[in-house]
Amino acid sequence: MMAGRRVGPLMRNNSSGAAFIKSKVGIAVALGILLGFAFAFFYPHGFFVSATSARLQTSSLRSVISQVVSTSCEPSEKVKALKFEFSEASEKNAELQKQVKELTSKLRYAEQIKQQAETQVAILGQQHKAGPFGTVKSLRTNLAVIPDESVNPRLSAILDKVAVQKELIVTLANSNVKEMLEVQFTTIKKLGIPNYLVVALDDEIVDLCESNDIAFYKRDPDEGLDSVGKSGGNHAVSSLKFQILREFLQLGYGVLLSDVDIVYLQNPFNHLYRDSDVESMTDGHNNMTAYGYDDVFDEPSMGWARYAHTMRIWVYNSGFFYIRPTIPSIELLDRVAYRLAHETAWDQAVFNEELFFPSHPGYDGLFASRRTMDYYIFMNSKVLFKTVRKDGELRKKVKPVIVHVNYHPDKLPRMRAIVEFYVNGDQEALKSFPDGSEK
Template sequence: MAGRKDKAQSARVSRIVIAIAIGVLVGCLFAFLYPHGLFASDLPVQNRRLGKSEFLVQSSSPCESSERFKMLKGHVVSILEKNSQLEKRIKDLTGELRIVEQTKDHAQKQYLALSENHKAGPFGTVKGLRTNPTVIPDESVNPRLAKLLEKVSIQRELIVTLANSNVQPMLEVWFTSIQKVGIPNYLVVALDDQTEEFCKSHNVPVYTRDPDKSVDLIGKEGGNHQVSALKFRILREFLQLGYSVLLSDVDIVYLQNPFDHLYRDSDVESMSDGHSNMTAYGYNDVFDEPGMGWARYAHTMRIWVYNSGFFYIRPTLPSFELLDRVATRLSQEKAWDQAVFNEELFYPSRPGRDGLHASKRTMDMYLFMNSKVLFKTVRKDPKLRKLKPVIVHINYHPNKYPRMKAVVEFYVNGQQNALDSFPDGSE
């Protein structure tokens, strides 16, 4: 009985083992035949569905991309415009900061120099007063001009020229070059009605003086030298109103903003008629007199004259004295205004005469260039031709208008042979 029961249990175990073996075998077989499972056929359908949806997305993307591109392009243009405005503002602020720093430095020097009692510093550190204090503005002198200058000037500075209809072609080149550079603070003092109308028609800031019979005839009919002499009287009003003036003749082409290149540490900053470092900035000229034997050589200090057609003048007491002296002498003498201008600036005090105590600075002759430097030297030198001056003054040549146009062609329009046809001197 027991043996039969053991035998039955053994048979049941054998059947279980066989069933497990068969299951494993069947599983291996299915794994071999269907590696992705029994429902793998659904995957391609899903993939096809996804592919279709992707295709729909892709087919709609060009329109969306185009609109997106336009949006991005608009943002880029807007950013570039803002960047340009910021750069311009930074440049303006830099110029204003430089002026403020100069003013602060000048004020400190004035305070130190004008103190009642002060000791000299260590050897090599003592500096004398170079910048005289400006006068208190007096708008009652010319309320109409004062109102105009408030609109035109920047930091109480501006370029001023005098002109009548005799110089209209040159005047047009003059203010066109200023506008091209982007200089906003300039003013034409019109000496006749034609010039006033001409300036207004070209949106040029213009000022006409109140009638003055003593000077009206000179202003309307006078030539360059007569008008140049008149400017010293007119200039005085600008200074009385508290403005620093960059006085300019009309035979000048502007290529950079001159206010970015001024030092403002003297009563007068002027361009030179010199054509080299020696002649522009001064040199020791030895005079030889053999009859004196051992003392035959006499040393002299020389400098070529300042150009009275382009100078920066601050509203200081020495500046007023300079203008008064020059205007008075020109009304009493038959003299060239530039000669008188320099004599009053440079002649020292002596018995019977008190010299003018005005501080002076000579401008860089390659930045503030006269036409002798340009036509005799610069245009023939490959290195100097690459320099870009601030202004070019056609002061050494009579055929001013064609040379002014040639300067514009050379420096502005890049025509390299524009200056070649002109002789070094006058024709």
């Protein structure tokens, strides 16, 4: 019986050692191949590169970088052209935005007119039976415009603080009338009238208002209007107000426009009717001249028809009037401002012509309602110096709301004398002045 072959310990050890040696060789070969590939990839020109070759490579790289940097940093003609086109496009865009803003404003204004017309048609379009004799009254008071704060947000914010019940006194002033303005706002402050605003036409008036705690509004720069406002006299500044007032009305505020040569003795807002587009003081000095009369014109050559009847009224004073924020009121300001910009004319004459001239061939009259103020309450200086101061009864009974020194050139001393007479009780204060302007 054959016994199985037994393998001794020595033979088993030799076999496993040979396998181990073979595996080490395989690993070493694999690592060698991998390292070869790595060196070939990272050092394609060999590991030991000459210094000259390295310098050439570095120089070439710097040249490429320099070209890239130069190309990216130095503006080419095309870039310059693109910049110029961009600049032109920006200017055109700004101009288009300005035109859009103007068109938007005109569109809002047209929409207001449309709404105003629709509302009036709704009121007037209803048919009514005529009531008994003496009871029929037509519509006198036009509707107020819809306030548009986008017209002037800065002014809107000021008016919101100053106005009382959407009303205020507005005075335009430059340094030429500084002393008269001081007399005026002193009387305003003494009466405790809060809704008073100075439209400051130069920096000196701004400083004056700030130092006396007077509300003021300094307009945004406007080359055309600024030259008039800063250096113009009374009449030049007077014509300027028609352009400035428009924004106040568009913002929905009723304005009591006041020249600086006016002394305040009572709060004027307690004496307004507010039933008309324009409520103005008169240059008239009695019932006939102030409120109108039939003036007969005599032409003897006409024989039987020699007498022609005419209706006359002395003009409204454009230096003191209350104007409501209505479409006819804004149209009045536009008409007067346009004519003053294109004609050599007195603003008060134009103001009255546009208010009173009727429609006729080639001309559409203004459909604005108007009221004449009581000439003893809203007094001009002719009434005071020619009549009231000489009449003992009138001196006692009549205390005007305001006195406008419109008939006399020596305005400042007369304003001070009026304050002495009515405020401080000096009965002799008015006596030294002549009736008129003679010295």
